[in-house]
Every structure is written in C-alpha cells, then in structure tokens.
Amino acid sequence: xxxxxxxxxxxxxxxxxxxxxxxxxxxxxxxxxxxxxxxxxxxxxxxxxxxxxxxxxxxxxxxxxxxxxxxxxxxxxxxxxxxxxxxxxxxxxxxxxxxxxxxxxxxxxxxxxxxxxxxxxxxxxxxxxxxxxxxxxxxxxxxxxxxxxxxxxxxxxxxxxxxxxxxxxxxxxxxxxxxxxxxxxxxxxxxxxxxxxxxxxxxxxxxxxxxxxxxxxxxxxxxxxxxxxxxxxxxxxxxxxxxxxxxxxxxxxxxxxxxxxxxxxxxxxxxxxxxxxxxxxxxxxxxxxxxxxxxxxxxxxxxxxxxxxxxxxxxxxxxxxxxxxxxxxxxxxxxxxxxx
Amino acid sequence: xxxxxxxxxxxxxxxxxxxxxxxxxxxxxxxxxxxxxxxxxxxxxxxxxxxxxxxxxxxxxxxxxxxxxxxxxxxxxxxxxxxxxxxxxxxxxxxxxxxxxxxxxxxxxxxxxxxxxxxxxxxxxxxxxxxxxxxxxxxxxxxxxxxxxxxxxxxxxxxxxxxxxxxxxxxxxxxxxxxxxxxxxxxxxxxxxxxxxxxxxxxxxxxxxxxxxxxxxxxxxxxxxxxxxxxxx
Numbered sequence: 001x002x003x004x005x006x007x008x009x010x011x012x013x014x015x016x017x018x019x020x021x022x023x024x025x026x027x028x029x030x031x032x033x034x035x036x037x038x039x040x041x042x043x044x045x046x047x048x049x050x051x052x053x054x055x056x057x058x059x060x061x062x063x064x065x066x067x068x069x070x071x072x073x074x075x076x077x078x079x080x081x082x083x084x085x086x087x088x089x090x091x092x093x094x095x096x097x098x099x100x101x102x103x104x105x106x107x108x109x110x111x112x113x114x115x116x117x118x119x120x121x122x123x124x125x126x127x128x129x130x131x132x133x134x135x136x137x138x139x140x141x142x143x144x145x146x147x148x149x150x151x152x153x154x155x156x157x158x159x160x161x162x163x164x165x166x167x168x169x170x171x172x173x174x175x176x177x178x179x180x181x182x183x184x185x186x187x188x189x190x191x192x193x194x195x196x197x198x199x200x201x202x203x204x205x206x207x208x209x210x211x212x213x214x215x216x217x218x219x220x221x222x223x224x225x226x227x228x229x230x231x232x233x234x235x236x237x238x239x240x241x242x243x244x245x246x247x248x249x250x251x252x253x254x255x256x257x258x259x260x261x262x263x264x265x266x267x268x269x270x271x272x273x274x275x276x277x278x279x280x281x282x283x284x285x286x287x288x289x290x291x292x293x294x295x296x297x298x299x300x301x302x303x304x305x306x307x308x309x310x311x312x313x314x315x316x317x318x319x320x321x322x323x324x325x326x327x328x329x330x331x332x333x334x335x336x337x338x339x340x
Numbered sequence: 341x342x343x344x345x346x347x348x349x350x351x352x353x354x355x356x357x358x359x360x361x362x363x364x365x366x367x368x369x370x371x372x373x374x375x376x377x378x379x380x381x382x383x384x385x386x387x388x389x390x391x392x393x394x395x396x397x398x399x400x401x402x403x404x405x406x407x408x409x410x411x412x413x414x415x416x417x418x419x420x421x422x423x424x425x426x427x428x429x430x431x432x433x434x435x436x437x438x439x440x441x442x443x444x445x446x447x448x449x450x451x452x453x454x455x456x457x458x459x460x461x462x463x464x465x466x467x468x469x470x471x472x473x474x475x476x477x478x479x480x481x482x483x484x485x486x487x488x489x490x491x492x493x494x495x496x497x498x499x500x501x502x503x504x505x506x507x508x509x510x511x512x513x514x515x516x517x518x519x520x521x522x523x524x525x526x527x528x529x530x531x532x533x534x535x536x537x538x539x540x541x542x543x544x545x546x547x548x549x550x551x552x553x554x555x556x557x558x559x560x561x562x563x564x565x566x567x568x569x570x571x572x573x
Contacts, residue, residue, distance in 0.1 A: 207441035214438055217427035224383055224416070224424055225438040226407040284429055 038280040038290070042297045049304030056307055063186065065303045067179075069295055070188035071096075071254070074247030075270035076277075076291050077199055081236040081243075083274055083286045084203075085216045087142035089240050091131060091150035092270065097263025098153035099124055099248035103174070104166035104258035113173035120252070121245035127153070128241020132234030142237075157260040167257030178253020188250045195246065200288045212236060213285065272323035273298060298322055341527040342414070342496045347391030350377050353551030355391070359544075361495070364518060364528045366538035368571045369548030376419070378548070379500040379531050383416035384409040385424075395495055410439060415489035419500030419531070421478065425485045428474025432464070435473045436488045458487035462513050479510025486517055496527045503537060515541050535567040547571055 049056040075092055082089040103120040111119075127149065134145035177187050185193075203209035215222040215229045223229045252258060276297060277290025302318050341363075347355040352374035359365045369375040380386035382393075384406035393400045395412045402408070409416070418424040426435045433455050437444050444451040455469040462483035464476070473481060482502055489497060499518070503511045518528050518541050532538050538545050545562055547555040547570040555570040557563075 205446070207445050210434060210437065210441050214427050214430060214434065217429050218423070220424050221427050222438065224385060224406050224418065226410045227438070227441075228407075 035283050036280060038276055038293050038297055042293055042300060045297070045300050045304060049300070049307065053304065053307040056304055059184070061303070061307075063181075063184070065299050066189050067186040067254075069299045070186065070192045071247050071251045072266065072269055072273065072299070073192040073292070073295055074195060074243050074250065075266050076273035076295055077195055077288070078240040078243035078247065079270045080199075080203075080274050080277075080286045080288070080291060081212070081239045082142060082146075083271075084212050085233050085236045087135060087233070087236070089128075089131060089146045089237060090143065090267065091127070091146040091153065092240065092244050093264040093267035094150035094153045094157070095124065095127055095241070095244045095263070096248045096251060096266060097258070097260065098127075098157045099245060100252045100255075100258035100262065101157040101161045101166060101260055103248065103252050104168075104170060105160050107170050107174075108166055108168045110169065113171040116171065116174060117249050120248050121242065124241040124243075124245020124248060125238055126241065128238040128244070129234065131241070132237030135237065136230050136233045154260075154264075157263075161258065161260040163260060165257050165259045170252065170256055174249065174253045175256055176253065178250055178255070188254065191246065191250060195243065196288055196292055203288060208232070208235075268323060269298060269319050272319055275323065341396060342529075343394045345392045345394075347378075347381060347388050347393070348551070349381065349386060349388040349390075350374065351551050352377050352381070352388070355548070355552045357546055357553050359496070359527045359529060361525045361527050362522050363544065364522045364530060364542045366542035366545040367529065367531045367548060368535055368538055368545055368567050370571055373548040374551040375531065375548050379416055379419060379498050379529075382409065382414055382496075382498045382529065383418060385418075410492070413492075413495035414498065415439075415492055415494040415496070416498040417482070417485050417489055417500060417502055419504065421481060421485065421505070426473045426481055426488075428472070430473055431470050432459070432473055432476070432484055433469040435484060436469075436491065439488065439492060454491060458484065458491065462487055462517065477507065477510075479506040479513075482506050483510055483513055483517075486514060490517070490521060490526075494526060496529060497521055498529045498531070500531050501533055502530075503532070503534070535564055535571070538567060539564050547573075549573055 046056075055061050075096065078092050079089055099120045102123060103116045106116050106119060131142070131146050131149055134140050134149070135142040138145070140148075177191070180187050182190055203212070211222065211227050211232055214225070215227060215232045219229050222232075251262075255262075273294035274286055274291050276294030277287055277292075278284065280290035280293045281287050282290065298319060301322065302315050305314060305318065306312070341359060341361045343358045345356050351372055355374060355378065357365075367375060367378065377386060381388050381402070384402070384404070387403050391402070393402055395414055398412065400408055400412045400414070422428070427438070433451060436455050436458060437451055452469060458464065459467045459469065464480050464483050464487075466476075473484065476484065486499070486502065502514050506514065515537075518530065522528050522543075530538065530542060539562060542562070544556060544558040545567055546553045547557070547567070549555075549570075554573065557566050557570065
C-alpha cells in the first residue's frame with residue numbers, strides 16, 4: 001500500500017463516511033431494540049403479571065418457576081450445539097428418559113450416587129458421541145440418525161424398566177440435587193446457571209466456540225482454514241449428550257423416579273427456547289443469553305397465564321404458539337440461519 | 341521457495357514448476373488445462389494422485405488436507421469466494437481470526453488491533469471489524485480474505501482469480517497488496533483468467549496446456565499477445 005493512495009482515498013471518503021456514521025447510529029438504536037425484543041417482551045410479561053396477579057411476584061412462585069426450568073434449560077443448551085452446526089438432535093427427549101431409567105435401575109440394584117451420577121452423565125456423552133459418528137462418519141442425516149437413536153433408546157427404557165415406573169432406593173444425594181435449596185435458588189438452578197456460564201464462555205470466548213460457529217456458517221471455509229471440521233461436528237453432538245446427561249440427573253432427583261415414557265415432551269420446548277434465542281443478543285445466531293431469555297419467556301408466559309386461570313392444556317398450546325412465532329421471527333431476522 | 345514436481349490429478353498431468361521468494365508468478369491456460377485444479381491442490385483441498393510439493397526444502401504432505409499446507413506456509417485465497425473464501429454470517433473479525441483462532445484466545449484486544457490494521461491497509465468499507473462479512477461488497481470481501489491469509493506471514497500466497505467480481509478500486513488495492521507481499525519476500529502464485537492482469541503484476545507467467553506447464557514467459561516475451569497465443573495452443 002502506498003501512502004499516497006491511502007491519503008487521497010481518506011480525504012475523498014471522509015464526508016461520505018461521516019454521513020454514513022450518522023445514519024448508522026440511528027439504525028443502531030433500532031437494531032438494539034430489535035436485538036433485545038424478546039428480552040423486552042419478557043420484561044413486559046413480568047410487569048403485566050406482577051400487576052394483574054397477586055401471586056406472581058412472590059418468592060415462592062419465582063422459585064417454583066425457576067426450579068421447573070432447570071431441566072428445560074439443560075435440554076435447550078443441549079440442542080444448541082447441533083443447531084449451531086446446522087444439525088438436529090431429535091434423540092434428546094428419549095435420551096433423558098433412557099438415562100433416568102438407567103440411573104433408577106442402578107439405584108434399584110443397590111448402587112449409590114457416586115456410581116449412578118457418573119454413569120448417567122457419561123452414558124449421555126457416549127450416546128451423543130454415537131449420534132455424532134452416525135451423522136459425520138456414516139454420513140446419515142442427523143435428522144434420521146438421531147431419530148433412530150432416540151427410538152432405540154425408548155425401547156431400551158421400556159426393556160430395562162419392564163414398563164414400570166422405577167422409584168426404589170433413589171439415593172438422597174440425587175433427590176437433593178433435584179429439590180434442595182442453596183440460598184435463594186435450588187441446587188438444580190445453580191447447576192443450570194453454572195452450565196449457562198460455562199456454555200457462554202465456551203461458545204463466545206474460546207477458539208472451539210468460534211470454530212463451531214464458523215463450521216456451522218460454512219464447513220468448507222472452516223475446513224480450508226485448517227479446522228478439523230469432522231471432529232468439531234462429532235464434538236457438538238457429544239456436548240449435547242453431556243448436557244442431557246446432567247439434565248437427567250436433575251430430572252431423576254426432581255421426580256424421585258423414572259417413568260419410561262418420560263422425555264419426548266421435553267424435545268419441542270428445548271428447540272423452541274433455542275429458536276427464540278436466535279432473535280436475542282446475537283441476532284441470527286444460536287446463543288446462550290438468547291436461549292435463557294427464550295426459556296424464561298416460555299416459563300413466565302405460561303406461569304402467568306395459569307395464575308390468571310387458564311386451563312392446564314394451554315401449556316402445549318402456548319409452547320407451540322411461541323415456537324411458531326420464534327421460527328417466523330428468526331426467519332425474517334436471520335438470513336442464513338436455518339430454523340426448520 | 342516452492343518446488344512442484346510431477347503433479348497429477350484430474351486434468352493435471354506431470355505438472356512441474358518452481359517459484360522463488362519475492363517472485364510473482366502468473367498462471368494462464370484454457371479451461372480444462374488443469375488451471376482451475378492447481379490452486380485446489382495448493383490449498384490441500386484436492387489430493388494429488390502423484391507428485392511432490394516442497395516448500396523451503398521441506399516436503400509437504402499433500403494427502404493431509406489444508407492444515408499441512410497452512411503449516412508449511414502455503415496459504416490460498418480460493419477462486420470461489422462465496423463458497424470457499426469467507427463465512428457470510430460471521431463478522432469480519434471472526435473471518436480474519438479463523439485460521440489462527442488459538443492465537444487470539446483471551447486476546448480480543450490483539451484481534452481488534454490486527455483487524456484494524458487489515459481494514460486500514462486495504463481501505464475496507466465499512467471500516468468495522470464487527471460488520472457482517474456477507475454484507476460486504478465483493479471487492480471488500482476479497483480484501484479481507486487476502487488480509488486474513490497475509491496475516492499468517494505465509495511463504496507462498498496462492499491467489500485464485502482474486503479480482504473476479506471485484507470493483508476497480510479493490511482491484512488496484514489487490515494489485516498493490518501483491519506487489520507489497522512480493523517486496524516482503526512472499527512468493528505469490530497468481531491464477532487469473534485475464535491475461536492483461538498477469539502482464540501487469542507478474543515477473544513470470546507459466547502457461548498450462550493439457551495438464552502441464554507448456555511455456556514460460558518472462559522479461560521481454562512477457563506480453564499480452566504472447567500469453568494469448570500460448571494459452572490457445
């Protein structure tokens with residue numbers, strides 16, 4: 001670069017760029033409002049429910065809403081990984097049910113928490129790894145591979161449990177994780193918060209997080225830049241398994257037992273929260289802050305509505321409605337993120 | 341600096357050439373001559389069936405993918421900018437950092453500084469690292485990508501048709517960057533479908549025909565009509 005060229009360009013561009021800056025700062029405010037639209041909606045819901053109901057803004061109710069969200073949070077965090085890589089993991093619902101049955105059956109055969117918890121988490125990691133290998137190495141579409149793995153696990157759950165709810169001898173350490181409080185928050189929520197912080201650090205601030213987003217953006221560009229894209233993709237499915245594994249321990253603790261039919265109902269709300277997240281904080285990208293806002297939007301909305309007296313069957317209707325809304329918003333908002 | 345011997349894959353047949361540090365070597369040829377394949381091989385994207393590539397004396401593992409070439413100091417700005425060059429939905433920062441992510445771990449200030457330098461050196465518009473790469477014009481995208489690979493201080497910079505779909509201002513910036521890189525001792529391999537550009541910036545032009553180098557033009561014989569004539573043969 002010769003300095004002469006640079007100088008002449010600078011002077012000619014100075015006026016134009018100052019004009020452009022003006023315009024940008026205005027659209028910048030608009031962008032900010034739009035980037036935090038879901039957060040603003042959440043704040044609005046909180047204000048409305050605080051005013052219209054006497055019970056919403058009470059410690060009991062807030063604790064109640066939050067403790068119910070711990071499992072949903074782990075599930076939503078789990079599905080974010082494949083989504084960032086433009087993949088789907090449909091097995092997470094059946095996986096959490098299977099891991100709970102596995103843990104409960106180990107408890108029934110006399111194993112303690114020191115065995116049960118690691119086995120549940122590591123089995124989740126292993127199943128996630130299998131999902132990744134089937135998708136990346138065997139080249140099966142993740143949609144089909146994870147559907148197959150999920151159906152297989154639902155069979156295993158029925159087989160291990162004999163179709164019965166297993167609740168015998170669940171260790172007290174496990175039920176404590178699900179139900180006990182540490183300060184103002186439940187242990188389950190503390191785990192979810194630590195999970196969210198770890199995930200934020202991993203995705204936003206580490207090389208592997210950036211590599212995941214780049215591989216999701218263009219696997220070819222990432223490959224040509226020297227990244228190990230296959231390992232990154234398998235790793236993403238494995239991380240999904242890890243979060244489902246942690247979620248399964250919380251779930252087993254909260255319910256105090258394992259129902260072999262449990263799990264599939266958690267799949268769609270997890271995706272709904274992740275899709276909602278695309279509209280917040282980093283528009284067009286699956287991100288942790290957005291996902292947390294999405295989770296709370298789902299939870300607060302439903303909680304407030306039920307306090308106002310809407311019937312129980314409104315929950316799936318509310319979840320479904322918000323999912324559709326999220327997809328519609330994400331489609332118009334994010335040019336390149338595929339959501340459905 | 342780089343020595344290619346007996347390369348064969350697809351249309352490429354026994355293709356051999358050498359290029360030295362600080363040299364700008366152009367490549368020309370008709371479609372089907374292997375001209376499009378050579379940059380892919382040099383990026384580690386296309387694995388040759390036969391042949392050897394040495395960089396600064398060391399043999400590059402041509403079967404090990406892009407990582408081996410990048411490690412050997414060979415970086416490629418691919419011809420297919422939109423699919424292979426940059427990630428459209430990431431920012432300029434993130435695209436620039438992509439080949440050296442670990443180098444910027446916990447050093448976002450360093451990344452900002454480096455990206456600012458690239459933006460200034462190439463006069464990238466808008467001059468913001470946080471701009472979405474896909475929202476940039478073709479010329480600005482290409483400037484960012486050349487900056488991204490030059491930041492690795494490569495021994496060899498391979499440019500696959502770098503001025504395709506690029507505005508005249510950006511084209512001049514790219515030419516200036518090529519000359520600047522060569523002046524710093526980088527060996528530049530410049531693939532172009534426009535012979536006029538080769539005449540302007542290259543020290544030497546190699547003509548590919550039927551998969552091998554059929555003619556070398558340099559000095560007084562490096563003229564537009566010579567390139568045209570030999571390319572058609």
